[in-house]
Amino acid sequence: MDLTSAMSCVSNDDVKAAIFSREILRNPGRSLSPSMQLLHDAGKLCLAWLEAATAPMSGAYAFVLSEHPALDDAIDDSKFPNLRNLQKASVHDIIDTRIFVCSANLKVSFSPEFGSRNTSQIISWLGANGIGDRPTLVFQPTEGMILWYPDGVATGTAINYVTDLQKEDVFDLEKYADHFHEHWTKWPTGFGGKIWHDHKERIVIKRAEDCVRDDLFVYLSLVVYRTGNIVRENLMTNGRSDLWIYSRYSGDTAGSAVVELKVLRSKSFSIDKKARTYSDKVIEEYVKKGIRQASEYKASGKAEKAFCWCFDARAANNNLPVHPNAISAGVSLKLFWMESNFKGR
Amino acid sequence: MVRLSNDDLRRRAWALFILDNSMRMGLIPLSKIRFHRITYFCNCLSGLFQVLPLDTTVVKYVRGPYYPEMQWHLDRLVGAGLATIKDLRYPMDPHGTWMDANYQITKSGALAAEALRKVDDFYSINKFISDIIYSYSAQEEKFLDSLAIFDSTYGNAQKEEGIVIDFSEAIENLSVREADSFEKFAQNPNTLSPQDRTFLYMGYLQQITSDAVRKVG
Numbered sequence: 001m002d003l004t005s006a007m008s009c010v011s012n013d014d015v016k017a018a019i020f021s022r023e024i025l026r027n028p029g030r031s032l033s034p035s036m037q038l039l040h041d042a043g044k045l046c047l048a049w050l051e052a053a054t055a056p057m058s059g060a061y062a063f064v065l066s067e068h069p070a071l072d073d074a075i076d077d078s079k080f081p082n083l084r085n086l087q088k089a090s091v092h093d094i095i096d097t098r099i100f101v102c103s104a105n106l107k108v109s110f111s112p113e114f115g116s117r118n119t120s121q122i123i124s125w126l127g128a129n130g131i132g133d134r135p136t137l138v139f140q141p142t143e144g145m146i147l148w149y150p151d152g153v154a155t156g157t158a159i160n161y162v163t164d165l166q167k168e169d170v171f172d173l174e175k176y177a178d179h180f181h182e183h184w185t186k187w188p189t190g191f192g193g194k195i196w197h198d199h200k201e202r203i204v205i206k207r208a209e210d211c212v213r214d215d216l217f218v219y220l221s222l223v224v225y226r227t228g229n230i231v232r233e234n235l236m237t238n239g240r241s242d243l244w245i246y247s248r249y250s251g252d253t254a255g256s257a258v259v260e261l262k263v264l265r266s267k268s269f270s271i272d273k274k275a276r277t278y279s280d281k282v283i284e285e286y287v288k289k290g291i292r293q294a295s296e297y298k299a300s301g302k303a304e305k306a307f308c309w310c311f312d313a314r315a316a317n318n319n320l321p322v323h324p325n326a327i328s329a330g331v332s333l334k335l336f337w338m339e340s341n342f343k344g345r
Numbered sequence: 346m347v348r349l350s351n352d353d354l355r356r357r358a359w360a361l362f363i364l365d366n367s368m369r370m371g372l373i374p375l376s377k378i379r380f381h382r383i384t385y386f387c388n389c390l391s392g393l394f395q396v397l398p399l400d401t402t403v404v405k406y407v408r409g410p411y412y413p414e415m416q417w418h419l420d421r422l423v424g425a426g427l428a429t430i431k432d433l434r435y436p437m438d439p440h441g442t443w444m445d446a447n448y449q450i451t452k453s454g455a456l457a458a459e460a461l462r463k464v465d466d467f468y469s470i471n472k473f474i475s476d477i478i479y480s481y482s483a484q485e486e487k488f489l490d491s492l493a494i495f496d497s498t499y500g501n502a503q504k505e506e507g508i509v510i511d512f513s514e515a516i517e518n519l520s521v522r523e524a525d526s527f528e529k530f531a532q533n534p535n536t537l538s539p540q541d542r543t544f545l546y547m548g549y550l551q552q553i554t555s556d557a558v559r560k561v562g
Contacts, residue, residue, distance in 0.1 A: 015556075019548045020530040034369070070368040070449055085371070087483060107371025107482050233538060 033211075034104035035135035035150060036218045038065045041087075041106050043146050046139040049091040057091065057141035059117025062153075064101045064126060065135040069108050074131050075101060080110035098122055101131065123153045150191045159183055159191065173220075173245070173257060174332065177309055180219050181336040185212065185311050188340065196313075197269045199340045204313045208263040212311055213242050216261070220245065234258075234301075241297040257305040260294040262287060264335075266315040280318050287322045287333075295329040306331045313338045353418070356399055358467055359387065359474065360418040364428055364450045365458040366475045370482040372489075374431070374447035378409065380419060382493040385410035386477050389498055389512060390546070392521045393539040394473040401513035405506050407440050409493055419448065427454030476540045480547040485555075492550045495557065497523045520546065 032040060042063040049057065066072045082097065086106035098117055102109035114125060119140060126132045132154035138147040147158040184192030188199040192215050195208040205211070213232060220243070221230045234244035243259040264283050268276040278286075290308045298306035308331050317337055326333035349357065363383050367375045388398040403410050422428040432447040450458070461467045484492060493499055497519035498512050512518040524546035531537055537545075 012553075015552050016527060016545075016549055017530055019545055019552060020527055068369055068450075068455055069371060070373045071452055071455055085486065088485075103369060103371035105370050105479060105482060108373060231538070 032214050032218060034067050035065055036214055037104040038063060038102070038106075038135060039137055039148055039150075040218050040221065041104070042100075042102075042137045042139075043148075045086060045089070045106065046137075046141070046146060049094070050141050050144065053091050053141070059098065059140075059142075060119040060122055061094070061097075061139040061141075062099050062122050062126060063106075063137040063139070064099070064131050066101050066103060066110070069101075069103050069110070072101075074129065075110050079129070080112050082111040082113075084109045084111065099125065126152075127154050148191075173259070173305070173307060174334065176220065177307070177334060177336075180216055181311075184215055184219070185336060185338055191215070195263070195311075196340075201267075202265075202313055202315050202340050203267055203269050203275070204263055204265055206269050208265075208311075208313070209242070209261055212263060213261050216259075217243060236297050237300050238296050239293065241293070241301070244297075244301065244303075256301065256303040257307065258294055258297045258301060258303045259307045259309060260290045260297070262290040262308070262310040264310050264312045264314050266313075280314070280320065283314060284320050284322060287320055287335075288325050291322065291326050291329050291331050291333060294331045298330070308333045310335045311338055312336060313340075355470075356414060357418045357421065358461055358470065359384070359399055360415055360422055361427060361450075361454060361458050361461065362467075362471045362474045363387065363478070364419070364422065364448060365455060366471070366478045367482075368450050368455075369475075370478050372478070372482055374449045376447055376490075377416070377419075377445050378490055380448060381411050381415070382409060382490065383478060383481060384412050384415050385493050385496070385499065386481060387474055389496065389518065389520045390477055390524065390543055391473065392515065392518060393524055393542055394476070395539075396470060396473045402509050402511045403499070405499065405504050405508050405510055407506055408443060409490075410499060422454065423448070427451055427457055473539075477543055480540070480544040483544065484547055484551040488551050488554045491554045491558075492547065495550050495554045496520055523549065 046061065066075060069075060080101060084093070084097075084100075086094075086100060086102060086109045089106075096115075097111045099114050099122060100106075100109040100111055112125075112129075114122075116122060116125075119138060122138070123132075126136065131152075133152035135151070136149045136153050138149065138153070138158070139145070140147070145160055147160055149155065149158045151157065182190075184190050185195070187193070188196055192212065193199075195204050195211045197203045197205045217230055217232050231244045231246070232242070234241045241258045242261040245257045245259070246255075264286065266278055266283070268278075270276070287308070287310055290310065294306040294308045297303065306329075308326065310333070312335050320335065323333060360380075363380060364375060367373075367379075367383065372379065384399075385403060388400050388403070391398040399415070400412060403412070419428070420430075423430045427450065429449050429451055430446050431449070434445050435442050436445060458471070462471045481489070481492070498510060498517070499520075501510070501519060504510055512520075515521065524542040527542060527545045527549075528537060
């Protein structure tokens, strides 16, 4: 039998059904920024290790992002002799390896000869070897804890993903939105601080909404890990919703929620200084458009709840008379003021 | 100074983005064969992402898809110092001797790719190439070079070797149709993004490749 006829023997639908159920539920993390992808993929791998471990896993594991492994000066062959592909690595493959400097998709990972399992010693080692400022995920299996350092372990600022939030009600989304805002978008030093182009001038980057959407996506997908599913840019019959949260990915839409995201700005970002300015009246219409979109997506997708979350980077925190619209449309509206200075933190 | 035509500029940007994203996704180094495999997938699956392909035809060749123009641009990247070539080799197989080599992006190449990404049009091209390479690189290493051979359009048993495969008409692009066919497993087909479809399709290609290899023994 040659390869072509062997190929035609395969029952395509059975293969596809198996792939669909295996992959789609477990891999919603495509097309993210590298640091978010590392958080998502490494987080997923750690939880799979935890599930598969026959004996208690002790100590800590660190995953450090190498955005461009081929050009990474920190990866010195003599210092990082162990090369692996972690994409499908089992817990048995990684015995005694504690530090992984890896591509965002875990396809290549370099590890040093490093004996300690102790978290603080691992963190010290990363700092001493010039990679303490990179996005890093630290996994502590005994505590079931994933610590995420978006700006590296040297900053000491981490968020604990799993233990704080995992077993909460998936659809208590507003509580999560507050938590997200507090840590990501409220302060310029927050994890989502990259959405500012110039926080003092209150100018956000061009694709600020995409950034917020992706950050929120990873945040929520680890929070609701295995209890629900989240889709970005979900194609509806009447447009694309920013986030769609399913109670079951392939099941009915009862219990689903739609989230429409808006970043409000008084001035657009422009390289050539010909920035556009937006009055509060225009912004008010923009928010109302978001409310309308959320309401329409809720209706067309038969969702249970609709949320419109606006991250407010306007020049001044003036009142926007938009809440009556939200109430009448059955949309839960929240405006999150983004601070432009560090005072009060 | 030679001015590049728009088509040449686009091709060179694609070559640079393929190289850059492959390195970022851990496909290090990138062999010539693999570069053309990825180029093929980018052309063939571009319809999923609403991106115009560079080429809608490819010759069904014994060693898999090959794009002479893209090869020229890849080599120009080397000439311009944006990529390096090494491990030049001349493997022999039952079909004769051929040439392979490994390519790697340089720091200048990565900076050039970074600068290009800031231009709106190139941003979306880079994004879609990155999505395709992400899905491609997620498959097992031992199957990566075979996936394009088993691709539904390229591997179509009705097309003989040496023939020009033309997928300019949507109906002829079996790969996109296969990728779209995953819709039937989702109760709400709208939930499948182009990235999802690509990822599922690559997983499917890996599965049929491994099944076929196993059957041949």
